[in-house]
Amino acid sequence: MAQENHHLTTEQLSAHLDGQLSDLEQSQLEAHLKTCEWCQQALTDLRRTVALLHALPRPALPRSFVLPLDIQPSNVEQREDVVDEADRVPLALAAARARRSEASGGELSRRRWPGYVRTALRTVSAIAAVIGFVFFLSGALVALPHAGGASNSAASSSGTVNMPEVKSNASPGAKLATSDNKEVTPSSEATIIPQTVTAAPEATTTSGQTALTPTAAHQAVQTYSAAPPTSQMPTILFFDLSSGPGRLGFGFLLLLLGVMGFVVFKRRRQLERA
Amino acid sequence: MDKLARDDEEKLIARSQQGDVQAFNQLVLQYQSILFGAVFRLLGDYDTAADVTQDAFLAAFRGISTYRGGSSFRAWLLRIGSNMACDHWRRVQRHPADSLDALTEIDEPQSSEVLSALATSNDEGDPETKLLTQELQALIQRGIERLPLDQRVAVVLCDIEGLSYEEVAASTQTTLGTVRSRISRGREKLRSYLSQYGELLPRNYRLSTKASDNQ
Numbered sequence: 077m078a079q080e081n082h083h084l085t086t087e088q089l090s091a092h093l094d095g096q097l098s099d100l101e102q103s104q105l106e107a108h109l110k111t112c113e114w115c116q117q118a119l120t121d122l123r124r125t126v127a128l129l130h131a132l133p134r135p136a137l138p139r140s141f142v143l144p145l146d147i148q149p150s151n152v153e154q155r156e157d158v159v160d161e162a163d164r165v166p167l168a169l170a171a172a173r174a175r176r177s178e179a180s181g182g183e184l185s186r187r188r189w190p191g192y193v194r195t196a197l198r199t200v201s202a203i204a205a206v207i208g209f210v211f212f213l214s215g216a217l218v219a220l221p222h223a224g225g226a227s228n229s230a231a232s233s234s235g236t237v238n239m240p241e242v243k244s245n246a247s248p249g250a251k252l253a254t255s256d257n258k259e260v261t262p263s264s265e266a267t268i269i270p271q272t273v274t275a276a277p278e279a280t281t282t283s284g285q286t287a288l289t290p291t292a293a294h295q296a297v298q299t300y301s302a303a304p305p306t307s308q309m310p311t312i313l314f315f316d317l318s319s320g321p322g323r324l325g326f327g328f329l330l331l332l333l334g335v336m337g338f339v340v341f342k343r344r345r346q347l348e349r350a
Numbered sequence: 351m352d353k354l355a356r357d358d359e360e361k362l363i364a365r366s367q368q369g370d371v372q373a374f375n376q377l378v379l380q381y382q383s384i385l386f387g388a389v390f391r392l393l394g395d396y397d398t399a400a401d402v403t404q405d406a407f408l409a410a411f412r413g414i415s416t417y418r419g420g421s422s423f424r425a426w427l428l429r430i431g432s433n434m435a436c437d438h439w440r441r442v443q444r445h446p447a448d449s450l451d452a453l454t455e456i457d458e459p460q461s462s463e464v465l466s467a468l469a470t471s472n473d474e475g476d477p478e479t480k481l482l483t484q485e486l487q488a489l490i491q492r493g494i495e496r497l498p499l500d501q502r503v504a505v506v507l508c509d510i511e512g513l514s515y516e517e518v519a520a521s522t523q524t525t526l527g528t529v530r531s532r533i534s535r536g537r538e539k540l541r542s543y544l545s546q547y548g549e550l551l552p553r554n555y556r557l558s559t560k561a562s563d564n565q
Contacts, residue, residue, distance in 0.1 A: 086534050086538040090534030090537050091530050094515065124541075126537060130509060132487060132490060132491075135387055135396070137382060139400065140378075141382045141403055141404050141407050143371055143375055143408060143411055145372065147371055
């Protein structure tokens with residue numbers, strides 16, 4: 077027999093172990109094995125190697141790999157190469173998020189809102205708080221002049237760089253433009269109407285003459301006040317914004333809501349992380 | 351092992367394809383130990399394997415619409431997992447692929463006692479043999495890691511995770527003939543590697559059995 081002259085290949089032996097040989101190959105292999113000790117030994121060794129691999133224990137799971145519920149299915153119409161696509165996605169981030177959700181005890185139902193919604197709400201709250209603070213400040217500063225020397229402190233505390241020029245230039249123009257309305261203090265005008273702030277320094281730099289500046293500022297203010305023609309300071313939620321106490325109250329309310337919103341959404345996030 | 355019936359699994363897959371994370375998570379619970387096990391054996395590092403497994407499940411969820419049900423879901427998942435593990439391995443480039451080729455030249459079957467000792471050493475439950483078993487595990491793991499990637503994947507999927515040749519072929523997107531040759535070459539290199547360390551290991555093994563005899 078020809079098989080007795082050359083030994084069986086490892087591939088034949090390996091396939092034999094898994095029952096992957098054809099009937100013809102199988103019978104040839106068995107015939108050879110009967111007579112060849114070397115091949116018997118090789119088969120035994122190979123079988124033991126496979127047995128060793130089988131005997132390897134399955135490693136304990138480090139954690140559960142359950143995905144967080146707010147994960148985006150994203151590319152539903154995606155083509156074949158799943159893995160290539162997956163490599164391009166910043167997966168480590170998502171994995172870290174998933175891990176965090178694991179750490180939270182797997183209580184997945186708690187997170188009903190996706191992360192970006194929470195971030196947006198937090199940002200809006202923060203902005204509301206800032207706006208409220210500005211209103212509050214302006215309202216407080218209006219209330220102050222009766223205590224005396226308020227306009228100077230108002231100008232410096234507003235923190236705008238061009239504040240002195242703005243105050244001196246814009247206030248006549250503002251007074252001109254809003255003369256039919258109630259009186260508006262320079263500080264509040266400067267903070268609420270940014271157009272005046274930008275227009276006024278321009279006017280001062282282009283011309284040294286003081287005669288020109290009020291008209292420039294006047295034009296700037298006029299273009300602005302053209303948009304809301306009648307009253308610049310509407311009444312919002314019972315707060316008359318043209319009056320100092322009204323702004324004070326409105327600002328305080330907004331500040332309170334904003335801070336509360338910020339704290340609530342911040343805490344929500346920490347809860348999830350914990 | 352198969353807690354989920356076949357049609358239950360199909361329902362879960364269909365729901366996952368609609369974007370149902372909870373349905374997919376049931377599949378995750380079902381397959382996480384096999385996927386993590388395979389990735390761990392391919393990479394040999396616990397933490398890295400955990401990260402790669404998580405990424406693989408995420409990628410599987412994102413790409414589940416591409417699963418057509420032609421092969422088993424297990425094979426499909428393992429394809430993603432093994433591909434990502436291989437990508438990671440290539441990125442790290444820990445060993446040249448041909449590091450074992452030289453070893454296969456040593457081809458003496460005299461090491462069979464060693465192999466039989468290794469194969470039976472798992473049976474005892476006393477601490478000595480457990481310690482030895484851990485050493486053996488580490489040795490076998492090192493042997494696996496020295497295999498070229500294609501052979502490593504084939505051996506891990508077939509001999510450790512118990513996939514059929516057909517499933518391995520589906521996972522690695524090759525033919526049955528290629529699977530057969532990869533598995534056999536991988537096994538042969540492993541056998542050769544383990545018998546190489548046979549000169550070291552029996553002494554350790556004898557020491558621990560002597561100790562257990564004295565008790």
